[in-house]
Amino acid sequence: MSDRAGLDFPRPLTTVDVVIFAIKSDALQVLLVQRPDTESEPFPGAWALPGGFVDIAGDRDLEACAVRKLKDKTGVVSPYLEQLGSWGSAARDPRGWSATHAYFALLGEHAAGGALAADAQWFTIGGEKVKPKLAFDHAEILQAAIQRLRAKVEYTSLPAYLMPPEFTLPELQRSFEIVLGRPLEKSAFRTRMLTADLIEPIAKMRKGPNRPAQLYRLKKAKAPVFFARTFNPPE
Amino acid sequence: MSDRAGLDFPRPLTTVDVVIFAIKSDALQVLLVQRPDTESEPFPGAWALPGGFVDIAGDRDLEACAVRKLKDKTGVVSPYLEQLGSWGSAARDPRGWSATHAYFALLGEHAAGGALAADAQWFTIGGEKVKPKLAFDHAEILQAAIQRLRAKVEYTSLPAYLMPPEFTLPELQRSFEIVLGRPLEKSAFRTRMLTADLIEPIAKMRKGPNRPAQLYRLKKAKAPVFFARTFNPPE
Protein backbone atom coordinates (compact mmCIF):
# COMPACT_ATOMS: atom_id res chain seq x y z
CA MET A 1 0.00 0.00 0.00
CA SER A 2 2.95 2.33 0.65
CA ASP A 3 5.20 3.73 -2.09
CA ARG A 4 2.35 3.59 -4.60
CA ALA A 5 3.36 4.11 -8.19
CA GLY A 6 0.58 6.66 -8.59
CA LEU A 7 -0.33 9.40 -6.17
CA ASP A 8 -4.10 8.86 -6.20
CA PHE A 9 -4.38 7.70 -2.61
CA PRO A 10 -5.78 9.50 0.41
CA ARG A 11 -3.30 11.71 2.19
CA PRO A 12 -3.31 12.86 5.80
CA LEU A 13 -4.63 16.30 6.64
CA THR A 14 -1.49 18.30 7.41
CA THR A 15 -1.23 21.16 9.87
CA VAL A 16 1.40 23.19 11.66
CA ASP A 17 0.86 24.22 15.30
CA VAL A 18 2.93 26.65 17.36
CA VAL A 19 3.33 26.65 21.12
CA ILE A 20 4.12 30.28 21.91
CA PHE A 21 5.63 30.94 25.35
CA ALA A 22 6.17 34.19 27.19
CA ILE A 23 6.66 35.36 30.76
CA LYS A 24 3.86 37.70 31.84
CA SER A 25 2.77 38.55 35.39
CA ASP A 26 5.74 36.64 36.84
CA ALA A 27 4.49 33.40 35.32
CA LEU A 28 5.12 31.26 32.26
CA GLN A 29 2.24 31.72 29.84
CA VAL A 30 1.15 30.19 26.55
CA LEU A 31 -0.89 31.70 23.75
CA LEU A 32 -4.13 29.93 22.88
CA VAL A 33 -6.77 30.67 20.29
CA GLN A 34 -10.45 30.00 20.50
CA ARG A 35 -11.86 27.80 17.75
CA PRO A 36 -14.93 28.96 15.77
CA ASP A 37 -18.17 28.27 17.62
CA THR A 38 -19.88 26.58 14.71
CA GLU A 39 -21.32 23.07 14.84
CA SER A 40 -19.66 22.09 11.58
CA GLU A 41 -16.19 22.48 13.14
CA PRO A 42 -14.53 19.93 15.39
CA PHE A 43 -14.18 21.17 19.02
CA PRO A 44 -16.41 24.24 18.49
CA GLY A 45 -15.47 27.14 20.79
CA ALA A 46 -12.65 25.19 22.40
CA TRP A 47 -9.21 26.64 23.06
CA ALA A 48 -6.36 25.38 20.92
CA LEU A 49 -2.77 26.07 20.02
CA PRO A 50 -2.34 28.59 17.20
CA GLY A 51 -1.94 26.85 13.88
CA GLY A 52 -3.80 25.34 10.99
CA PHE A 53 -3.47 23.76 7.61
CA VAL A 54 -0.37 23.99 5.49
CA ASP A 55 -1.03 26.10 2.41
CA ILE A 56 0.93 24.33 -0.28
CA ALA A 57 0.50 27.23 -2.67
CA GLY A 58 1.73 29.88 -0.24
CA ASP A 59 4.00 28.25 2.33
CA ARG A 60 7.52 27.57 1.09
CA ASP A 61 8.18 25.05 3.86
CA LEU A 62 6.96 23.99 7.29
CA GLU A 63 8.89 26.63 9.17
CA ALA A 64 7.53 29.39 6.92
CA CYS A 65 4.05 28.13 7.77
CA ALA A 66 4.88 28.26 11.48
CA VAL A 67 6.27 31.79 11.19
CA ARG A 68 3.12 32.87 9.35
CA LYS A 69 0.77 31.44 11.92
CA LEU A 70 2.72 32.99 14.77
CA LYS A 71 2.66 36.38 13.10
CA ASP A 72 -1.09 36.04 12.37
CA LYS A 73 -1.88 35.84 16.08
CA THR A 74 0.81 38.04 17.65
CA GLY A 75 1.84 40.43 14.92
CA VAL A 76 5.52 39.73 15.59
CA VAL A 77 8.36 37.46 14.57
CA SER A 78 9.77 35.35 17.37
CA PRO A 79 13.45 35.62 18.33
CA TYR A 80 13.46 31.89 18.97
CA LEU A 81 11.56 29.19 17.07
CA GLU A 82 12.33 25.50 17.34
CA GLN A 83 10.69 22.45 15.87
CA LEU A 84 9.13 20.43 18.68
CA GLY A 85 7.99 17.27 16.92
CA SER A 86 5.15 15.85 14.93
CA TRP A 87 1.98 14.02 15.85
CA GLY A 88 -0.04 12.04 13.34
CA SER A 89 -2.74 9.44 13.70
CA ALA A 90 -6.22 8.31 12.78
CA ALA A 91 -7.48 9.46 16.17
CA ARG A 92 -6.53 13.13 16.49
CA ASP A 93 -9.20 14.74 14.33
CA PRO A 94 -12.77 13.58 13.71
CA ARG A 95 -12.43 14.72 10.09
CA GLY A 96 -9.90 11.98 9.37
CA TRP A 97 -6.27 10.89 9.58
CA SER A 98 -4.23 13.98 10.32
CA ALA A 99 -0.72 15.01 11.18
CA THR A 100 0.69 18.17 12.68
CA HIS A 101 4.18 19.55 12.71
CA ALA A 102 4.61 21.36 16.00
CA TYR A 103 6.99 24.18 16.83
CA PHE A 104 7.60 26.17 19.98
CA ALA A 105 8.49 29.85 20.12
CA LEU A 106 9.77 32.15 22.85
CA LEU A 107 8.58 35.75 22.89
CA GLY A 108 10.39 38.53 24.72
CA GLU A 109 8.53 40.65 27.21
CA HIS A 110 7.92 43.57 24.84
CA ALA A 111 6.69 41.40 21.98
CA ALA A 112 4.41 39.51 24.34
CA GLY A 113 2.84 42.75 25.52
CA GLY A 114 1.53 43.73 22.12
CA ALA A 115 -1.94 43.43 20.58
CA LEU A 116 -3.17 39.96 19.72
CA ALA A 117 -5.60 38.66 17.15
CA ALA A 118 -9.18 38.87 18.40
CA ASP A 119 -9.41 35.15 19.06
CA ALA A 120 -6.10 34.86 20.91
CA GLN A 121 -5.34 35.05 24.61
CA TRP A 122 -2.48 34.33 27.04
CA PHE A 123 -2.98 31.61 29.62
CA THR A 124 -0.90 30.85 32.68
CA ILE A 125 0.75 27.46 32.76
CA GLY A 126 0.32 25.41 35.90
CA GLY A 127 2.50 22.33 36.09
CA GLU A 128 2.45 20.99 32.57
CA LYS A 129 -0.94 22.26 31.50
CA VAL A 130 -3.44 25.12 31.33
CA LYS A 131 -6.88 25.48 32.87
CA PRO A 132 -9.03 25.09 29.75
CA LYS A 133 -9.46 21.70 28.18
CA LEU A 134 -7.81 21.91 24.78
CA ALA A 135 -8.96 20.79 21.36
CA PHE A 136 -7.51 17.80 19.48
CA ASP A 137 -4.33 16.46 21.11
CA HIS A 138 -3.14 19.95 21.91
CA ALA A 139 -2.88 19.26 25.63
CA GLU A 140 -0.38 16.53 24.81
CA ILE A 141 1.55 18.79 22.46
CA LEU A 142 1.58 21.57 25.06
CA GLN A 143 2.90 19.14 27.66
CA ALA A 144 5.64 17.99 25.34
CA ALA A 145 6.60 21.61 24.67
CA ILE A 146 6.72 22.46 28.37
CA GLN A 147 8.83 19.40 29.10
CA ARG A 148 11.15 20.19 26.19
CA LEU A 149 11.56 23.80 27.25
CA ARG A 150 12.21 22.89 30.88
CA ALA A 151 14.69 20.18 29.94
CA LYS A 152 16.61 22.60 27.73
CA VAL A 153 16.60 25.36 30.35
CA GLU A 154 18.66 23.07 32.60
CA TYR A 155 21.61 23.30 30.23
CA THR A 156 21.05 26.26 27.87
CA SER A 157 20.45 29.98 27.87
CA LEU A 158 16.94 29.75 26.39
CA PRO A 159 15.11 31.95 28.91
CA ALA A 160 17.20 34.89 27.70
CA TYR A 161 14.78 35.01 24.75
CA LEU A 162 11.92 35.67 27.17
CA MET A 163 13.50 38.84 28.57
CA PRO A 164 13.04 42.50 27.65
CA PRO A 165 15.92 44.16 25.76
CA GLU A 166 17.64 45.22 29.03
CA PHE A 167 17.67 43.20 32.20
CA THR A 168 19.57 42.59 35.42
CA LEU A 169 21.12 39.31 36.42
CA PRO A 170 18.58 38.73 39.19
CA GLU A 171 15.81 39.35 36.63
CA LEU A 172 17.39 36.85 34.26
CA GLN A 173 17.71 34.37 37.08
CA ARG A 174 14.07 34.89 37.89
CA SER A 175 13.08 33.98 34.33
CA PHE A 176 14.96 30.68 34.63
CA GLU A 177 13.28 30.01 37.96
CA ILE A 178 9.82 30.77 36.57
CA VAL A 179 10.26 28.33 33.71
CA LEU A 180 11.81 25.64 35.87
CA GLY A 181 9.46 26.20 38.79
CA ARG A 182 12.21 26.18 41.40
CA PRO A 183 14.86 28.50 42.82
CA LEU A 184 18.42 28.42 41.47
CA GLU A 185 21.61 29.05 43.37
CA LYS A 186 22.70 32.64 42.81
CA SER A 187 26.47 32.34 42.59
CA ALA A 188 26.44 29.33 40.27
CA PHE A 189 23.91 31.11 38.08
CA ARG A 190 26.00 34.28 37.93
CA THR A 191 29.14 32.32 37.12
CA ARG A 192 27.27 30.50 34.35
CA MET A 193 25.83 33.61 32.75
CA LEU A 194 28.92 35.81 33.10
CA THR A 195 31.37 33.25 31.73
CA ALA A 196 29.20 32.34 28.74
CA ASP A 197 29.43 34.33 25.52
CA LEU A 198 25.86 35.50 25.96
CA ILE A 199 25.31 38.90 27.56
CA GLU A 200 27.17 42.16 27.90
CA PRO A 201 26.80 44.96 30.48
CA ILE A 202 25.40 48.30 29.38
CA ALA A 203 26.30 51.68 30.88
CA LYS A 204 23.11 51.86 32.94
CA MET A 205 21.88 50.60 36.30
CA ARG A 206 18.44 49.50 37.39
CA LYS A 207 17.33 51.76 40.26
CA GLY A 208 15.06 50.04 42.75
CA PRO A 209 14.25 50.14 46.45
CA ASN A 210 17.53 48.43 47.29
CA ARG A 211 20.99 48.35 45.83
CA PRO A 212 21.12 49.38 42.15
CA ALA A 213 21.71 46.50 39.73
CA GLN A 214 23.83 46.40 36.59
CA LEU A 215 21.82 46.18 33.41
CA TYR A 216 22.77 43.75 30.66
CA ARG A 217 21.65 43.02 27.15
CA LEU A 218 21.98 39.99 24.86
CA LYS A 219 24.98 40.08 22.57
CA LYS A 220 24.13 40.56 18.92
CA ALA A 221 22.55 37.77 16.83
CA LYS A 222 22.91 35.43 19.69
CA ALA A 223 22.37 31.72 19.22
CA PRO A 224 21.50 29.84 22.40
CA VAL A 225 24.45 28.88 24.56
CA PHE A 226 24.87 25.25 25.62
CA PHE A 227 26.49 24.49 28.97
CA ALA A 228 28.50 21.36 29.75
CA ARG A 229 26.44 20.55 32.81
CA THR A 230 22.88 20.84 34.04
CA PHE A 231 21.85 22.56 37.22
CA ASN A 232 21.58 20.02 39.99
CA PRO A 233 18.13 18.43 40.06
CA PRO A 234 15.78 19.32 42.91
CA GLU A 235 15.53 16.65 45.61
CA MET B 1 -6.41 30.03 2.80
CA SER B 2 -5.61 28.17 5.98
CA ASP B 3 -8.28 26.74 8.27
CA ARG B 4 -10.64 26.24 5.34
CA ALA B 5 -14.18 25.36 6.24
CA GLY B 6 -14.11 22.49 3.77
CA LEU B 7 -11.38 19.97 3.27
CA ASP B 8 -11.27 20.04 -0.54
CA PHE B 9 -7.84 21.60 -0.83
CA PRO B 10 -4.58 20.03 -1.92
CA ARG B 11 -2.66 18.32 0.85
CA PRO B 12 1.04 17.62 1.10
CA LEU B 13 2.33 14.18 0.21
CA THR B 14 3.18 12.66 3.58
CA THR B 15 5.91 10.14 4.25
CA VAL B 16 7.79 8.63 7.15
CA ASP B 17 11.53 7.98 6.87
CA VAL B 18 13.75 6.05 9.28
CA VAL B 19 17.46 6.50 9.81
CA ILE B 20 18.59 3.08 11.06
CA PHE B 21 22.01 3.00 12.75
CA ALA B 22 24.17 0.04 13.74
CA ILE B 23 27.80 -0.66 14.47
CA LYS B 24 29.26 -3.17 12.01
CA SER B 25 32.93 -3.75 11.16
CA ASP B 26 34.03 -1.37 13.92
CA ALA B 27 32.22 1.53 12.25
CA LEU B 28 28.94 3.37 12.51
CA GLN B 29 26.72 2.34 9.63
CA VAL B 30 23.34 3.38 8.27
CA LEU B 31 20.82 1.33 6.30
CA LEU B 32 19.90 2.61 2.85
CA VAL B 33 17.53 1.29 0.23
CA GLN B 34 17.85 1.56 -3.49
CA ARG B 35 14.94 3.25 -5.23
CA PRO B 36 13.24 1.54 -8.20
CA ASP B 37 15.14 2.05 -11.44
CA THR B 38 12.13 3.18 -13.43
CA GLU B 39 11.96 6.48 -15.27
CA SER B 40 8.55 7.30 -13.82
CA GLU B 41 9.97 7.48 -10.30
CA PRO B 42 11.88 10.45 -8.88
CA PHE B 43 15.58 9.70 -8.26
CA PRO B 44 15.48 6.34 -10.12
CA GLY B 45 18.03 3.84 -8.79
CA ALA B 46 19.30 6.26 -6.19
CA TRP B 47 19.97 5.30 -2.57
CA ALA B 48 17.56 6.64 0.04
CA LEU B 49 16.59 6.27 3.65
CA PRO B 50 14.04 3.50 4.28
CA GLY B 51 10.54 4.90 4.36
CA GLY B 52 7.60 5.86 2.23
CA PHE B 53 4.05 7.05 2.26
CA VAL B 54 1.81 6.93 5.29
CA ASP B 55 -0.98 4.41 4.76
CA ILE B 56 -3.93 6.08 6.43
CA ALA B 57 -5.98 2.89 6.24
CA GLY B 58 -3.30 0.71 7.86
CA ASP B 59 -1.06 2.88 10.01
CA ARG B 60 -2.52 3.78 13.38
CA ASP B 61 -0.09 6.67 13.85
CA LEU B 62 3.25 7.98 12.61
CA GLU B 63 5.32 5.81 14.91
CA ALA B 64 3.46 2.68 13.81
CA CYS B 65 4.32 3.62 10.25
CA ALA B 66 7.99 4.00 11.21
CA VAL B 67 8.02 0.64 13.00
CA ARG B 68 6.45 -0.99 9.93
CA LYS B 69 8.97 0.44 7.52
CA LEU B 70 11.88 -0.53 9.73
CA LYS B 71 10.57 -4.07 10.02
CA ASP B 72 9.97 -4.27 6.25
CA LYS B 73 13.68 -3.75 5.58
CA THR B 74 15.35 -5.44 8.56
CA GLY B 75 12.84 -7.98 9.77
CA VAL B 76 13.25 -6.80 13.35
CA VAL B 77 11.87 -4.33 15.87
CA SER B 78 14.37 -1.78 17.10
CA PRO B 79 15.16 -1.50 20.83
CA TYR B 80 15.41 2.25 20.40
CA LEU B 81 13.32 4.48 18.13
CA GLU B 82 13.17 8.24 18.47
CA GLN B 83 11.47 10.91 16.43
CA LEU B 84 14.11 13.04 14.75
CA GLY B 85 12.06 15.82 13.19
CA SER B 86 10.05 16.70 10.14
CA TRP B 87 10.91 18.23 6.82
CA GLY B 88 8.30 19.69 4.53
CA SER B 89 8.49 21.98 1.54
CA ALA B 90 7.61 22.60 -2.09
CA ALA B 91 11.15 21.70 -3.11
CA ARG B 92 11.85 18.24 -1.71
CA ASP B 93 9.99 16.09 -4.24
CA PRO B 94 9.44 16.75 -7.95
CA ARG B 95 5.94 15.25 -7.59
CA GLY B 96 4.81 18.18 -5.42
CA TRP B 97 4.72 19.68 -1.95
CA SER B 98 5.71 16.95 0.46
CA ALA B 99 6.51 16.41 4.09
CA THR B 100 8.29 13.63 5.89
CA HIS B 101 8.30 12.67 9.54
CA ALA B 102 11.74 11.31 10.28
CA TYR B 103 12.77 8.88 13.01
CA PHE B 104 16.07 7.33 13.94
CA ALA B 105 16.57 3.82 15.27
CA LEU B 106 19.46 2.01 16.92
CA LEU B 107 19.95 -1.68 16.16
CA GLY B 108 21.97 -4.01 18.36
CA GLU B 109 24.76 -6.07 16.84
CA HIS B 110 22.72 -9.26 16.51
CA ALA B 111 19.72 -7.59 14.92
CA ALA B 112 21.98 -5.73 12.53
CA GLY B 113 23.55 -8.97 11.40
CA GLY B 114 20.35 -10.45 10.08
CA ALA B 115 18.96 -10.72 6.55
CA LEU B 116 17.81 -7.54 4.89
CA ALA B 117 15.20 -6.82 2.24
CA ALA B 118 16.65 -7.29 -1.24
CA ASP B 119 16.90 -3.56 -1.90
CA ALA B 120 18.56 -2.69 1.42
CA GLN B 121 22.23 -2.39 2.30
CA TRP B 122 24.42 -1.09 5.14
CA PHE B 123 26.72 1.83 4.43
CA THR B 124 29.58 3.15 6.50
CA ILE B 125 29.22 6.69 7.75
CA GLY B 126 32.17 9.03 7.18
CA GLY B 127 31.92 12.33 9.00
CA GLU B 128 28.29 13.27 8.64
CA LYS B 129 27.51 11.50 5.40
CA VAL B 130 27.74 8.37 3.26
CA LYS B 131 29.46 7.80 -0.05
CA PRO B 132 26.42 7.60 -2.35
CA LYS B 133 24.52 10.73 -3.23
CA LEU B 134 21.10 10.33 -1.68
CA ALA B 135 17.62 10.92 -3.08
CA PHE B 136 15.37 13.83 -2.04
CA ASP B 137 16.68 15.71 0.99
CA HIS B 138 17.81 12.49 2.63
CA ALA B 139 21.42 13.62 2.93
CA GLU B 140 20.19 16.51 5.05
CA ILE B 141 18.02 14.22 7.15
CA LEU B 142 20.89 11.77 7.61
CA GLN B 143 23.17 14.61 8.70
CA ALA B 144 20.60 15.78 11.23
CA ALA B 145 20.29 12.25 12.57
CA ILE B 146 24.04 11.84 12.93
CA GLN B 147 24.35 15.19 14.68
CA ARG B 148 21.43 14.33 16.97
CA LEU B 149 22.87 10.93 17.84
CA ARG B 150 26.35 12.31 18.51
CA ALA B 151 25.02 15.17 20.61
CA LYS B 152 22.99 12.76 22.72
CA VAL B 153 25.88 10.32 23.13
CA GLU B 154 27.78 13.07 24.97
CA TYR B 155 25.30 12.90 27.85
CA THR B 156 23.30 9.67 27.58
CA SER B 157 23.72 5.92 27.41
CA LEU B 158 22.39 5.58 23.86
CA PRO B 159 25.22 3.46 22.38
CA ALA B 160 24.20 0.68 24.76
CA TYR B 161 21.41 -0.04 22.29
CA LEU B 162 24.02 -0.76 19.61
CA MET B 163 25.66 -3.56 21.62
CA PRO B 164 25.12 -7.33 21.56
CA PRO B 165 23.29 -8.85 24.55
CA GLU B 166 26.55 -9.33 26.50
CA PHE B 167 29.51 -7.02 26.41
CA THR B 168 32.56 -5.85 28.33
CA LEU B 169 33.13 -2.31 29.50
CA PRO B 170 35.95 -1.74 27.03
CA GLU B 171 33.60 -2.94 24.26
CA LEU B 172 30.91 -0.54 25.44
CA GLN B 173 33.45 2.25 25.56
CA ARG B 174 34.47 1.42 22.03
CA SER B 175 30.91 1.80 20.82
CA PHE B 176 30.78 5.33 22.30
CA GLU B 177 34.10 6.15 20.67
CA ILE B 178 32.95 4.85 17.29
CA VAL B 179 29.84 7.01 17.33
CA LEU B 180 31.62 10.09 18.61
CA GLY B 181 34.70 9.56 16.46
CA ARG B 182 37.14 10.17 19.27
CA PRO B 183 38.67 8.34 22.23
CA LEU B 184 37.18 8.68 25.73
CA GLU B 185 38.98 8.61 29.04
CA LYS B 186 38.73 5.14 30.52
CA SER B 187 38.32 5.81 34.21
CA ALA B 188 35.71 8.54 33.75
CA PHE B 189 33.83 6.29 31.37
CA ARG B 190 33.90 3.37 33.82
CA THR B 191 32.74 5.57 36.67
CA ARG B 192 29.90 6.88 34.48
CA MET B 193 28.69 3.48 33.36
CA LEU B 194 29.10 1.69 36.69
CA THR B 195 27.37 4.35 38.80
CA ALA B 196 24.42 4.69 36.43
CA ASP B 197 21.42 2.40 36.78
CA LEU B 198 22.14 0.88 33.39
CA ILE B 199 24.12 -2.37 33.31
CA GLU B 200 24.68 -5.33 35.57
CA PRO B 201 27.54 -7.86 35.61
CA ILE B 202 26.84 -11.44 34.61
CA ALA B 203 28.62 -14.52 35.96
CA LYS B 204 30.85 -14.87 32.90
CA MET B 205 34.11 -13.40 31.64
CA ARG B 206 35.24 -12.61 28.15
CA LYS B 207 38.37 -14.67 27.42
CA GLY B 208 40.72 -12.98 25.04
CA PRO B 209 44.45 -12.73 24.33
CA ASN B 210 44.98 -10.58 27.42
CA ARG B 211 43.39 -10.27 30.82
CA PRO B 212 39.84 -11.66 30.97
CA ALA B 213 37.12 -9.01 31.10
CA GLN B 214 33.88 -8.99 33.09
CA LEU B 215 30.80 -9.34 30.93
CA TYR B 216 27.77 -7.11 31.50
CA ARG B 217 24.29 -6.90 30.16
CA LEU B 218 21.69 -4.11 30.04
CA LYS B 219 19.30 -4.09 32.96
CA LYS B 220 15.75 -5.08 32.03
CA ALA B 221 13.47 -2.73 30.09
CA LYS B 222 16.06 -0.06 30.24
CA ALA B 223 15.23 3.49 29.22
CA PRO B 224 18.24 5.58 28.25
CA VAL B 225 20.14 7.10 31.15
CA PHE B 226 20.80 10.85 31.17
CA PHE B 227 23.98 12.18 32.79
CA ALA B 228 24.31 15.58 34.41
CA ARG B 229 27.40 16.49 32.46
CA THR B 230 28.80 15.91 28.99
CA PHE B 231 32.19 14.44 28.26
CA ASN B 232 34.69 17.22 27.78
CA PRO B 233 34.76 18.39 24.17
CA PRO B 234 37.80 17.52 22.07
CA GLU B 235 40.25 20.44 21.62
Add this chain to the structure above:
DNA sequence: CATGCTTAGTTGTACAGTCCAACTAACTTA
Protein backbone atom coordinates in the same frame (compact mmCIF):
# COMPACT_ATOMS: atom_id res chain seq x y z
C1' DC C 1 22.04 59.99 62.55
C1' DA C 2 21.98 55.10 63.68
C1' DT C 3 19.83 50.85 63.04
C1' DG C 4 17.57 47.30 60.63
C1' DC C 5 15.97 45.39 56.51
C1' DT C 6 16.32 44.20 51.74
C1' DT C 7 18.43 43.05 47.45
C1' DA C 8 22.95 43.11 44.52
C1' DG C 9 27.25 41.28 44.20
C1' DT C 10 31.41 38.56 46.07
C1' DT C 11 34.19 34.94 48.29
C1' DG C 12 35.89 30.58 50.45
C1' DT C 13 34.84 25.83 50.82
C1' DA C 14 32.77 21.30 49.79
C1' DC C 15 31.23 18.27 46.33
C1' DA C 16 30.56 15.27 42.03
C1' DG C 17 32.39 13.75 38.14
C1' DT C 18 35.85 14.31 34.13
C1' DC C 19 40.67 13.92 32.88
C1' DC C 20 45.42 12.32 33.42
C1' DA C 21 49.28 9.58 34.89
C1' DA C 22 50.59 5.77 37.13
C1' DC C 23 49.80 1.53 39.00
C1' DT C 24 48.41 -3.61 39.65
C1' DA C 25 46.19 -7.82 37.53
C1' DA C 26 45.99 -11.39 34.16
C1' DC C 27 47.03 -13.19 30.09
C1' DT C 28 50.31 -14.47 25.75
C1' DT C 29 54.67 -14.85 23.40
C1' DA C 30 59.57 -15.31 22.83
Add this chain to the structure above:
DNA sequence: TAAGTTAGTTGGACTGTACAACTAAGCATG
Protein backbone atom coordinates in the same frame (compact mmCIF):
# COMPACT_ATOMS: atom_id res chain seq x y z
C1' DT D 1 61.61 -14.86 33.09
C1' DA D 2 60.82 -10.62 30.68
C1' DA D 3 58.19 -7.91 27.69
C1' DG D 4 53.99 -6.60 25.71
C1' DT D 5 49.07 -6.08 25.83
C1' DT D 6 44.53 -5.21 27.65
C1' DA D 7 41.45 -5.03 32.06
C1' DG D 8 40.74 -2.74 36.12
C1' DT D 9 42.14 0.65 39.96
C1' DT D 10 43.85 4.81 42.35
C1' DG D 11 45.51 9.55 43.63
C1' DG D 12 45.54 14.15 42.24
C1' DA D 13 44.15 18.18 39.26
C1' DC D 14 40.38 20.46 37.18
C1' DT D 15 35.56 22.36 36.26
C1' DG D 16 31.53 24.21 37.66
C1' DT D 17 27.46 23.69 41.02
C1' DA D 18 25.83 24.43 45.75
C1' DC D 19 26.20 26.49 50.25
C1' DA D 20 27.16 29.74 53.88
C1' DA D 21 28.81 33.92 54.89
C1' DC D 22 30.19 38.27 53.76
C1' DT D 23 30.32 43.29 51.86
C1' DA D 24 27.86 46.94 49.08
C1' DA D 25 24.14 50.04 48.35
C1' DG D 26 19.89 51.55 48.89
C1' DC D 27 15.38 52.72 51.88
C1' DA D 28 12.45 53.35 56.04
C1' DT D 29 11.94 54.14 60.82
C1' DG D 30 12.81 55.80 65.45
